[in-house]
Amino acid sequence: MIRLATAEQELSSRDRSRGGRFRPPLAADSGRNWPGRVTPRTFAAPVAAHRNIKRWLLGRAPLLLLLLLEAACSTLPRKGGYYQNDGPGRMPLTEVTSIPNAVPKAEPLSPIGNQPYTVFNKTYYPMKDAAGYHARGVASWYGRQFRGRFTSDGERYNMYAMTAAHKTLPLPSYARVLDLSNGRSVIVRINDRGPFLENRLIDLSYAAAAKLGMLGTGTAPVEVDGLAPWEAPPARVARKEAGTSARVPVGKTTALKSPQLYLQVGAFAKRSDAEMLRMRLEHADFTQVCVQRSHSTPATRFRVRIGPLPSVADSDRLAQRVAAYGIHNAYVVVE
Numbered sequence: 001m002i003r004l005a006t007a008e009q010e011l012s013s014r015d016r017s018r019g020g021r022f023r024p025p026l027a028a029d030s031g032r033n034w035p036g037r038v039t040p041r042t043f044a045a046p047v048a049a050h051r052n053i054k055r056w057l058l059g060r061a062p063l064l065l066l067l068l069l070e071a072a073c074s075t076l077p078r079k080g081g082y083y084q085n086d087g088p089g090r091m092p093l094t095e096v097t098s099i100p101n102a103v104p105k106a107e108p109l110s111p112i113g114n115q116p117y118t119v120f121n122k123t124y125y126p127m128k129d130a131a132g133y134h135a136r137g138v139a140s141w142y143g144r145q146f147r148g149r150f151t152s153d154g155e156r157y158n159m160y161a162m163t164a165a166h167k168t169l170p171l172p173s174y175a176r177v178l179d180l181s182n183g184r185s186v187i188v189r190i191n192d193r194g195p196f197l198e199n200r201l202i203d204l205s206y207a208a209a210a211k212l213g214m215l216g217t218g219t220a221p222v223e224v225d226g227l228a229p230w231e232a233p234p235a236r237v238a239r240k241e242a243g244t245s246a247r248v249p250v251g252k253t254t255a256l257k258s259p260q261l262y263l264q265v266g267a268f269a270k271r272s273d274a275e276m277l278r279m280r281l282e283h284a285d286f287t288q289v290c291v292q293r294s295h296s297t298p299a300t301r302f303r304v305r306i307g308p309l310p311s312v313a314d315s316d317r318l319a320q321r322v323a324a325y326g327i328h329n330a331y332v333v334v335e
Contacts, residue, residue, distance in 0.1 A: 091160060096210045101187040102162040104174040106229040110153035110191075113171040119196050130173035130190070133226030136259075136334040137201025138312050139177065140219050141209035151192040159206035165192035166202050166224075174227040177202065179212040179220050180259035180334065186211050187227065199319060199332040219312040221259040221334045262307035262333045263318050267294075274302035281306070284325060305333065 114126045143159045153171040169190045178185040195203040214220040268274045274291045281289045294301045315332045322330045
């Protein structure tokens with residue numbers, strides 16, 4: 001596979017549509033002289049470089065034709081819940097769901113994958129410690145298509161390992177992932193970067209997604225908590241029922257209120273500004289637009305949201321519609 005220099009080019013068609021993952025280039029990649037890459041020899045002998053490229057392309061014409069056919073076929077409609085034959089593997093699903101959770105332990109930070117990086121003109125700053133991290137959002141998963149490829153910390157991706165990709169959690173680190181739609185939870189080891197599709201929080205391995213029961217849907221509303229090396233089950237399950245929080249063993253199922261999905265399109269210090277945006281959206285035929293007052297920040301904010309929405313797919317379609325209207329910073333909120 002030819003790897004190009006920019007993050008945008010690193011993303012495959014699958015990455016752009018479902019999760020969007022990017023592996024920062026490894027140090028070993030810098031020495032590879034792929035045909036067509038600019039090198040001192042290219043400047044010194046442009047004619048020879050042109051001939052080398054031509055010879056390389058002609059020698060691989062059958063392979064290039066096969067890749068083009070595969071790309072064309074991937075655009076055709078497919079049945080089932082798996083994206084472009086991304087699963088399942090050879091291991092029976094009953095065995096996959098019996099794979100034990102990752103066990104948090106102290107590990108040194110990887111020398112690669114923990115530096116600031118930029119994807120799609122957005123810069124990410126990886127954290128130094130996962131302890132205390134807490135977020136809600138949408139999870140996706142990746143499987144057979146990426147098995148054996150390098151992850152962002154230089155390891156080989158194993159679809160049957162309890163791992164995950166996250167944009168900023170340290171590599172490696174550990175996190176508890178709770179599926180808010182069914183109450184199942186797992187512990188995963190973070191060893192990759194992504195997902196970079198908007199409105200995705202974490203990209204789970206095939207095994208982790210199987211244990212959560214989200215293989216068929218492809219996505220799920222989740223709650224992610226970073227774990228310190230000494231932390232282990234039972235894990236906290238955040239709930240606001242009767243003003244208390246419950247604790248349940250990781251991997252077990254617990255009763256939860258159905259998560260509510262909203263698309264947040266703006267937040268303002270003045271309620272009048274929020275109401276003005278709400279009226280603009282309603283005038284443009286957007287429904288279920290509301291203004292909610294928030295006290296979670298030091299200053300009161302008035303959030304403009306659309307919802308609740310029935311599914312992640314509906315939130316994705318609504319985000320595209322809102323972007324076409326001119327609001328490009330909308331994001332999914334899970335409550």
